[in-house]
Amino acid sequence: MKPTTLTRFLIEQQREPNSACPAELRLLIETVARACKVIAQAISKGALGDVLGSLGSENVQGEVQKKLDVIANDLLVDANEWGGHLAAMASEEMETIHRIPGRYPKGEYLLLYDPIDGSSNIDVDLSVGTIFSVFKAPEGASGREVTEADFLQKGSEQVAAGYAIYGPQTMLVLTIGTGVYEFTLDREVGAWRMTDGPLRIASGNPEVAINMARRSQWSPGIARYIDERVGCVDGPLAGQYNMRWTGSMVADVHRILKRGGVFLYPSDHTKPGKARLRLLYEANPMAMLIEQAGGAATDGRERILDVEAIGLHQRVGVVLGDPEEVAKVRELSLAMDVRE
Ligand code: P6P
Numbered sequence: 001m002k003p004t005t006l007t008r009f010l011i012e013q014q015r016e017p018n019s020a021c022p023a024e025l026r027l028l029i030e031t032v033a034r035a036c037k038v039i040a041q042a043i044s045k046g047a048l049g050d051v052l053g054s055l056g057s058e059n060v061q062g063e064v065q066k067k068l069d070v071i072a073n074d075l076l077v078d079a080n081e082w083g084g085h086l087a088a089m090a091s092e093e094m095e096t097i098h099r100i101p102g103r104y105p106k107g108e109y110l111l112l113y114d115p116i117d118g119s120s121n122i123d124v125d126l127s128v129g130t131i132f133s134v135f136k137a138p139e140g141a142s143g144r145e146v147t148e149a150d151f152l153q154k155g156s157e158q159v160a161a162g163y164a165i166y167g168p169q170t171m172l173v174l175t176i177g178t179g180v181y182e183f184t185l186d187r188e189v190g191a192w193r194m195t196d197g198p199l200r201i202a203s204g205n206p207e208v209a210i211n212m213a214r215r216s217q218w219s220p221g222i223a224r225y226i227d228e229r230v231g232c233v234d235g236p237l238a239g240q241y242n243m244r245w246t247g248s249m250v251a252d253v254h255r256i257l258k259r260g261g262v263f264l265y266p267s268d269h270t271k272p273g274k275a276r277l278r279l280l281y282e283a284n285p286m287a288m289l290i291e292q293a294g295g296a297a298t299d300g301r302e303r304i305l306d307v308e309a310i311g312l313h314q315r316v317g318v319v320l321g322d323p324e325e326v327a328k329v330r331e332l333s334l335a336m337d338v339r340e
Helices: 006-015 023-049 067-080 119-124 212-217 220-229 249-259 279-292 323-336
Strands: 054-058 064-066 086-091 109-117 128-136 160-166 170-175 180-186 191-196 207-209 262-265 296-298 318-321
Touching: 006 023, 006 180, 006 191, 023 067, 023 109, 023 128, 023 160, 023 170, 023 180, 054 067, 064 067, 064 119, 067 086, 067 109, 067 119, 067 128, 086 279, 109 119, 109 279, 119 128, 128 249, 128 279, 160 249, 160 279, 170 249, 170 279, 207 249, 212 220, 220 323, 249 262, 249 279, 249 318, 262 323, 279 296, 279 318, 296 323, 318 323
Parallel strands: 086 109, 207 262
Antiparallel strands: 054 064, 109 128, 128 160, 160 170, 170 180, 180 191, 262 318, 296 318
16 A cells, blocks of 8 residues: 555545545535534643533433533534535434535535544543534535435445544544545544455454343344353354443444444344434445455345435444355344334
8 A cells, every 4th residue: 555645535436437536525624623623622632622521412322412412513514515516415413404505605515424433432531433424415505505305325325434533643534435544643643544455354253243242122032142142042153252342432433443343233123213323424434444445334135225214313223344254144133123
């Protein structure tokens, strides 16, 4: 892999015939990446920067808002709304879409993001991340008022997806549909330097990521898969798997992209339609990255990227990672679960 930076990578992608990275998309990605550097700096200050703790408010999800949730959200709005590359934005932290103010030009892309994923980890110095997803706005949208319906596209229509992970290193992991590439922030010069890619998910890594405290919500198929994988019961899948659960999807997905394994946050089998993770700005972008790295991502059965979007903050069950493991979960679910 030749030494390169995010800017050089995007310019070279832009030069490709039938490029997956037109100039406006390159500008969008570089703008998001620049905002992530500012977010990384704010996080790294911790208590010294008065960015820890909660605001005493709740977001549209009914979750307690951390100071950094709002700081990061506003940083991404401020960085993106004036550049002329977006038709509108949407975020986990904003109830409705954010239209581009009339004083700025509108572009042809829609940006969705979770400004700080795993924010409950911030106050205890564990990894968190920013997740983003990019669609093209429907034809003609830039000439009219953009609506929430313009965002309700299938994940397979995404033109780019990625995340920043704020951990021991600060990294940006990105796909524009031509593979998955990892960039590490060189803080001395402020450059995103390519450090890995194209990423391919290793098969057969015996690691499973799931929150065991949610066992009462699992379907019989999910329970059986986990019980066999961790050796509670005998069966064709019996193995001595190890468990990893970070409470931050970005960190778990990053580990899977780098060394394989499987991540599960199943929907609640006892309450049809109830799930934890959000489709548009968590499951879809992660599913695009995972598939681009040779993995699979389903809601337990169906491909995440084929799920119909019916609401901005819609939730969905997620099983992603090693395609053989995702297939085994699907097989057990088809055999044992009554579909709600
Ligand atoms: P639980 C973080 O709030 C998040 O949305 C994901 O990043 C993470 O995988 C999951 O929720 C953690 O959920 O139920 O373990 O706290």
